[in-house]
Amino acid sequence: MRSSSASLRVLATLATVGLSAAYLLPVYVMFVTSLKTPLEVTQRQYLLPSADLQWENYATALRLVWPSLVNSAVVAGTVTLLAVASGGLGGYYLSRFRTRWSRLLFVLVAVALYLPYQAVLIPLVQLVAATRLALTHWGLILSYLILNAPLASLLMATFFFSVPRELEESAEVDGASRLQTFLRVTSMVALPGYASTAILVFVQVWNEFLLALTLSTPYTTTVQVKLAEIKGSYVALYNLQMAAALMTVLVPLGLFLALGQYFIRGILAGALKG
Amino acid sequence: MHTVGVVRAGGAARAGPRLPALEALPFALPLLVFLVTLYGMLGWTLYVSLSEWSGTAPDYRFAGLRWYRLMWGLDRFWVDLGNNVRWLVLGVAPTAVFALLLAYLLEIASSRRLEAYLRTLILYPAAMSFIATGTIWSWMYQPDRGVLNTLVRAAGLGGLASGYTTDPATATYWLIVIFVWQYFGMSVLLLQASLRTTELQEMVEAARLDGASHLRTLLQVIVPNVRGGVLVVVSLLLISALKVFDIVYVVTFGGPGYATDVLAFFMFIATFQQRLVALGAGLAMVIFALAFLVIIPYTVYALRRWFE
Numbered sequence: 205m206r207s208s209s210a211s212l213r214v215l216a217t218l219a220t221v222g223l224s225a226a227y228l229l230p231v232y233v234m235f236v237t238s239l240k241t242p243l244e245v246t247q248r249q250y251l252l253p254s255a256d257l258q259w260e261n262y263a264t265a266l267r268l269v270w271p272s273l274v275n276s277a278v279v280a281g282t283v284t285l286l287a288v289a290s291g292g293l294g295g296y297y298l299s300r301f302r303t304r305w306s307r308l309l310f311v312l313v314a315v316a317l318y319l320p321y322q323a324v325l326i327p328l329v330q331l332v333a334a335t336r337l338a339l340t341h342w343g344l345i346l347s348y349l350i351l352n353a354p355l356a357s358l359l360m361a362t363f364f365f366s367v368p369r370e371l372e373e374s375a376e377v378d379g380a381s382r383l384q385t386f387l388r389v390t391s392m393v394a395l396p397g398y399a400s401t402a403i404l405v406f407v408q409v410w411n412e413f414l415l416a417l418t419l420s421t422p423y424t425t426t427v428q429v430k431l432a433e434i435k436g437s438y439v440a441l442y443n444l445q446m447a448a449a450l451m452t453v454l455v456p457l458g459l460f461l462a463l464g465q466y467f468i469r470g471i472l473a474g475a476l477k478g
Numbered sequence: 479m480h481t482v483g484v485v486r487a488g489g490a491a492r493a494g495p496r497l498p499a500l501e502a503l504p505f506a507l508p509l510l511v512f513l514v515t516l517y518g519m520l521g522w523t524l525y526v527s528l529s530e531w532s533g534t535a536p537d538y539r540f541a542g543l544r545w546y547r548l549m550w551g552l553d554r555f556w557v558d559l560g561n562n563v564r565w566l567v568l569g570v571a572p573t574a575v576f577a578l579l580l581a582y583l584l585e586i587a588s589s590r591r592l593e594a595y596l597r598t599l600i601l602y603p604a605a606m607s608f609i610a611t612g613t614i615w616s617w618m619y620q621p622d623r624g625v626l627n628t629l630v631r632a633a634g635l636g637g638l639a640s641g642y643t644t645d646p647a648t649a650t651y652w653l654i655v656i657f658v659w660q661y662f663g664m665s666v667l668l669l670q671a672s673l674r675t676t677e678l679q680e681m682v683e684a685a686r687l688d689g690a691s692h693l694r695t696l697l698q699v700i701v702p703n704v705r706g707g708v709l710v711v712v713s714l715l716l717i718s719a720l721k722v723f724d725i726v727y728v729v730t731f732g733g734p735g736y737a738t739d740v741l742a743f744f745m746f747i748a749t750f751q752q753r754l755v756a757l758g759a760g761l762a763m764v765i766f767a768l769a770f771l772v773i774i775p776y777t778v779y780a781l782r783r784w785f786e
Binding site (some may be wrong): 213223227228233245246254297305307311313317319326327339358380410411417418431461468471 | 759776777
């Protein structure tokens with residue numbers, strides 16, 4: 205339904221210019237400010253790049269956030285692996301088994317996707333403290349796993365739908381068990397789906413704040429908690445705040461730019477990411 | 479574009495033969511364990527909200543609705559509820575409307591290259607955390623040296639300079655701007671996908687052949703027939719607006735005063751700072767109840783599509 209009347213083209217140009225300003229300015233500001241001296245930040249030349257680029261701001265910021273970057277990588281990485289594995293199994297169940305039970309499970313999954321974390325936060329803190337999991341990364345990992353397994357299952361179920369049943373049937377005729385068929389046929393065909401699910405879960409866990417804030421200890425502080433802390437305590441040092449923010453967004457933004465198609469397919473398949 | 483939405487997945491589904499429960503068990507078991515834990519914790523929170531628990535040590539003596547009555551009497555609760563309504567209305571309606579307009583504009587008046595550029599441009603915030611965007615926007619909003627006021631003054635429009643999030647009267651609205659900025663791209667993406675269903679494309683084609691203008695096509699063909707996509711987008715936005723916590727925490731910490739406080743933020747403060755855990759659990763249940771109302775229509779819709 206493409207057409208090219210002049211007024212439409214004007215409208216499209218206006219939208220492009222407006223959106224470019226709204227979406228490029230914040231990143232530009234983050235980048236430019238992160239390379240300034242504290243003095244330049246307080247002087248009135250905010251939008252111009254620094255005359256003397258302060259690359260050591262990044263070194264300072266990296267020293268501050270490095271341990272939390274490692275924590276976030278460990279937590280988000282492990283959760284992603286486990287969520288994708290259990291999501292594959294659960295998703296296969298949701299997409300291939302049509303019983304009263306799978307219907308019930310689907311409803312429970314759909315509601316769980318939208319469950320505000322607040323509704324389970326108090327018991328989670330109790331459980332993680334009582335089992336002493338809070339002292340290690342496992343407290344955060346298991347909490348995120350429980351909360352992301354429904355999303356991963358639903359995403360994988362959506363991707364399994366596009367795997368033709370005929371492929372599985374021919375494997376079954378050859379005597380493969382259901383589990384073998386799932387592992388050797390369905391999962392292989394749906395590998396791009398696994399990639400989409402993995403990226404979405406990873407980004408979601410990397411960016412999560414509320415659970416990280418309440419469940420992390422000084423040993424397991426994630427990068428979002430650290431950034432909030434830096435933002436709170438270095439009130440005036442906007443250059444360091446921006447450098448730290450840059451380090452925080454580098455990983456998920458890199459994933460988005462490098463593997464955008466998977467990311468987009470994940471969002472479309474989920475349409476439920478909260 | 480290749481899309482496999484939950485909303486449309488049902489069509490491609492081919493139900494297999496009914497399988498023995500034993501065969502299903504290894505697939506269903508992990509998910510079942512997680513779901514049981516999740517709903518168990520939900521019930522646990524409900525029970526905490528009906529208990530006496532205030533202080534560090536759990537106190538599960540039954541208190542009935544005592545803490546809910548206390549909540550009802552708190553000024554702060556009603557301020558928060560008002561702010562949550564602002565988030566729900568202003569965070570969702572403009573986002574959905576403008577997203578639909580842009581999605582349609584991209585369909586009728588853009589080149590592939592422009593579309594690819596715009597998609598990356600508006601979608602990248604979806605990969606960033608609210609903490610990061612909140613940190614950046616705090617600097618944009620900073621009243622005396624921040625970016626926006628500097629720009630406004632440089633343009634000779636000093637009168638437009640604003641206190642942004644430091645002005646109690648407008649603070650919440652400026653926070654909502656961040657939310658809209660961050661979720662806009664995702665909304666456009668989802669609506670574009672639903673504009674591209676063959677069914678809708680054919681209707682639009684027919685309307686255009688009959689000589690309907692673009693505007694009329696949008697209002698009379700697309701708006702009434704894109705309900706599924708709108709339902710998905712609006713549900714997603716509503717639930718995100720309802721849960722909003724990170725932006726408030728990092729940009730204003732609920733201030734000035736309670737001006738930007740919301741239920742989720744009060745829940746955090748009540749539970750973990752004031753240690754009124756039963757009250758915090760009650761607030762969590764209020765948030766859950768509101769979320770539940772939002773997701774009922776969506777769940778019914780998704781269920782029907784899934785099993786059709």
